[in-house]
Amino acid sequence: MTGSSAAPAVDLRDLRISVDGTSILAGVDLTVATGEWVTVIGPNGAGKSTLLRAVGGLLPAPDAVRLFGTPIGGLRRRDRARVVATVAQSPVVPPGMAVLDYVLLGRTPYIPPLGRESAADLAVVHEVLDRLDLAGFHARELATLSGGERQRVFLARALAQGATLLLLDEPTSALDIGHQQEVLELVDQLRRTHGLTVLATMHDLSIAGEYADRMVLLAAGRVVAVGTPREVLTDRLLAEHYRASVRVVDGEHGPLVVPVRPRRQ
Template identity: 80%
Template sequence: MPPSSGGGPPPAVEVRRLQVALGGVPVLTGVELTVAAGEWVTVIGPNGAGKSTLLRAVGGLLPAPGAISLFGTPSEALRRRERARVVATVPQSPVVPPGMAVLDYVLLGRTPYIPPLGRETAADLAAVDDVLGRLDLRGFADRELATLSGGERQRVFLARALAQGATLLLLDEPTSALDIGHQQEVLELVDQLRREHGLTVLATMHDLSIAGEYADRLVLLSAGRVAAVGPPRAVLTEELLAAHYRATVRVVQGEHGPLVVPVRRRHG
């Protein structure tokens, strides 16, 4: 799905000339990005390219005055509770309160809908139960997060974001701790929810084949700039990956997108 233009609805995400420096070091320099409502865009790039920084800026965790709009509203104009109803983020390493059970953690996703000093409603509990069921987590509801495997925790983090009911989902390496079976389950679920409920997805991924299978468009970040953008077949080319990842790969055209296969370099 290409970005909307003309008199259509505003894009879900619009980034214009984004500059971010961390500790005085430039990380993103002049990044431009548009994500249409209902689109799935995945940001790829080598380590240190600025992928996570870009997601944090879009999610409001880093200041970016005048550079980011969400559904037509300047990001800085959104209050915290308003933003939480629009944007849900699954970071790479969420902070988990010690001793917290899975059910209570996922319920935190309903915080934007619970009045101050109020309690969750039956509707909040039903929303959480539905998400736990979809992610095969009902059997873990009373377990402490600290007792779960990395892959199980990753599904719980996604469950909290989905329980939030936001229309924009930011996923920072959502499959990094998952085995291949759960990778497919999680991404198929996200794609199903996107189609059923009009979710917009902006993700980062290291696995290029998976990125190409699920995204409508890919954005290749390199050294803090957009090096390429377009459908997976246009971005996942042997030439671009060699130039920006310094990798020797073979790209095979699959049914749903290009498959990137590392090729061992010849010696001698």
């Protein structure tokens, strides 16, 4: 892979995406430094998931996206999969698939065509399962797991890829608050100990603000604010772009967004 070691993990320049003639992203610029956690927020339809899909190479934007200094159009699919891993909102899981087999799918970029996984591939998967406290789940079917356990398995598959850039699309949307914290604490721990870079989208503004180094507010396909959580999560910006009545309270790890009922006229 080419590019300077000092190059940002993600560099977007004038990213434009249209679907069926409708503009979804209208010229987005964004830089994510290596090791940084950046969370993209915004109202429904703002283009958050589309941005993640473009960074992951699932939507064509060959000239607008650079990963670690290399234009994404210059990366073969297998090479891209060794650099960036995505945890989707609701990954498709084949019926009856066991945890070990699902996490092994993360090793696909390293297995030759028509080949089988090696002992080294299995060792990576077992190490990841141990790290995520899933060692006793090898033979369990994913369908039998709780929401928090399944989310850990989805994360395990992404980590098994060996990628250093994690794209998390609403990683806690189906979880209760305890499992939300469990998953996000795990991601943050892995980021710090393994030098991962995280680009996430999240709906829960309070929990997003507690974990992100920086936040990006998207509205109508454009970046309307970028900065620390305290700079982006303000009464004015949230009222303007979410059309919501909220009160922002300063918390220990970041601002907390509390919905309040609008005053009756």
